[in-house]
Amino acid sequence: MEHTHPQGPNAAHCHGDCSHCAQDPKEELIAVIQTMVNQNTTRANQLAMLAKRVRELGDTLSAEQVLNAVTDYEKGNMRLQAVLAALNMPNR
Numbered sequence: 001m002e003h004t005h006p007q008g009p010n011a012a013h014c015h016g017d018c019s020h021c022a023q024d025p026k027e028e029l030i031a032v033i034q035t036m037v038n039q040n041t042t043r044a045n046q047l048a049m050l051a052k053r054v055r056e057l058g059d060t061l062s063a064e065q066v067l068n069a070v071t072d073y074e075k076g077n078m079r080l081q082a083v084l085a086a087l088n089m090p091n092r
Contacts, residue, residue, distance in 0.1 A: 051064075
């Protein structure tokens with residue numbers, strides 16, 4: 001199921017069997033993971049701005065919880081970037 005996302009010019013990708021989308025399924029997988037990393041970065045930035053707004057309302061505890069979600073996105077991206085590095089190694 002190929003579709004596009006409004007996040008950028010290279011955001012088209014498949015879910016599931018991508019053998020029909022690219023000559024190299026590994027490259028397609030790398031592109032999908034990179035798109036997810038980019039989306040996670042965008043979401044983390046949005047959440048950071050949201051946390052600031054919540055803090056400005058005086059709700060420090062809720063702002064901290066939102067910042068914890070930012071940390072979760074960042075941790076997820078670190079893991080996905082490690083996968084990208086592994087997939088980009090020669091002979092793998």
